[in-house]
Amino acid sequence: MNPTTAMYVAQGMHGLAYGMILFLVASGLNIIFGMMGILNLAHASFFMLSAYFSYQFLSMTGNFWMALLLAPVATAFFGILLERFLLRKIHVLGHMGELIITVGVSMVILAGVKIFWGTESLPLKIPPLLMGLVSIAGLDYPVYRLFIIALSLLVLAIMALLLYKTRLGKIVRAAVSDADMVNALGINMPLVFMIVFGVGTWLAGVAGVAIAPILLVFPGLADQMGMDAFVVVVTGGFGSLSGALIVSIIFGLLSSYGVQFISQFAPLLMFIFMAIVLAIKPTGFFGERE
């Protein structure tokens, strides 16, 4: 493989890995929004929280797999607390209150993280199994990024099975189109909301653990990912999972090729893409509502 092609392929894989992580975060955000109508501005903070949890579990147990398993669950627990004790209480006030209270929660999480872990970047060690490079058709590629892609695909498959093959999935899909009606049919919607919120934050948690070894763990982690995830949800269309998947991958590729060719303005590409999409179709790629 000649160097130019190798560069294109390597950047493509990088973009794919980032796009899949982005999708994990954005899909959680999107499921919560689609069902409950809440745009959780603290979503990225949960993503960051999970990265810190994984650091904590890793330094306590020394086992990466343990951290990968436990950190998202711990994050989901906090997500459920947020839903149960804050969002449910103010649901009657409408979306404005919900939006703003999640801003408050994200501030508190940021401050909490700074108090417990300090402001410096913390490194996360990956297990020897995932270290090193693998050679694919003459191209050396880090195993860990392939692992990220595989992990995301696994999570995606689990989510798809849950959504389309189980009773809970059926309820969730029904609730996305009309939550009040599902409630009227005698299904315990508050419980379903709680589960969905938990699953959504769990997804963000998985992404947080997966990205921690690449980016290091620091308080600014939430800002970048949060922004990207919101842009994905807005551009892909609120409440549309396939839209989120496609746009995540486009953004992943845009950012990795952007860094390669116009490194200084790479972060702008995404916003320009979004502005163009929204100018043509204000509801986003696949969205039907605003």
Place this chain on the structure above:
Amino acid sequence: MTNKVFKWTFWTVLVAVLAIYPKLFGIYYTNLFVTFAVFAIFSVSFNLLLGYTGLLSFGHAMFFGVGGYGTALALKHIRGLALLPAVLIGLVSAMVLALILCPLVVRVSGTAFSMLHLAFGQLMHMLAYKLRSITGGEDGIGGFPIPSFGIPGVISIDMRAPENFYYFAIIILGISLWMMWFFTKTPFGQVQVGVRDNANRIGYLGFKVTQTKAVVYVVAGAFAGVAGSIYALFQNLISSGALDIFTSFTPVTMTMVGGIGSFLGPVLGAAIIQVMEELTTRFTEQVELVVGLILILVILFIPMGFMGLIRLLRQKWTVHSARTANPGRTS
């Protein structure tokens, strides 16, 4: 009659207190007050969108920052520019930004409006951060000359003295506040409230909903620009930090704490937040924790903000006293 007397007394006392404030409290609190005034105007301009038109913007900092950058860049590059034109340039640059954005943003409302602003705000922040040759990035533009205020040949007041700057800032911000208040009292302001409450009905009545939103949007942007411009002059520095997400959330917090429903709510909110920040920085560096907790508690327990709380208490009190005064009548 007594009402009128009360009103005049109130205004006289207010002006007198503001006039002797720097003498009473010294430099530190004078500067604190200027910061408060800047953020109060910023929040009131934000509330023109949120409280009066029902548009929640998460990117209001872009007008603030652009206003600041407009003034700073003008003073840096145009030699001998006077003070008021510099502020005016800040206002106009924020206004131009609002004019560019409004065809795109006034078509949407609700969550999409908020998110679009989050994105545009972030875009502007990124631009200011990356275009180092123009904006100075994170270090910003500092040390630009602050011109004296005055009529050539008659009088000249040095604006580098904090006390003089205090009077200048208070007057400019006071005029802005009055203009925004006047704006909401015009018939157009009433249409604006109508758009918030029921956009469809206002449309049927023959008013133009989209255009109304656009005008409010531009006015709100322009006054945020004035606030930013004064802020840049006050600090003698403007950096990309003035455009970031936390600056955007500042008026959201202040308005929510003070109360969305009233004109002076954001001013009260700005005062409360300023005092809280001032108090917390003495004990801890975690200002975000305190602000976040205040925000959560306010929304949980007093969703109408402190102004709403005051109104509620006054209502209860007046109803109660009316009952005791003439029993038998309940309202």
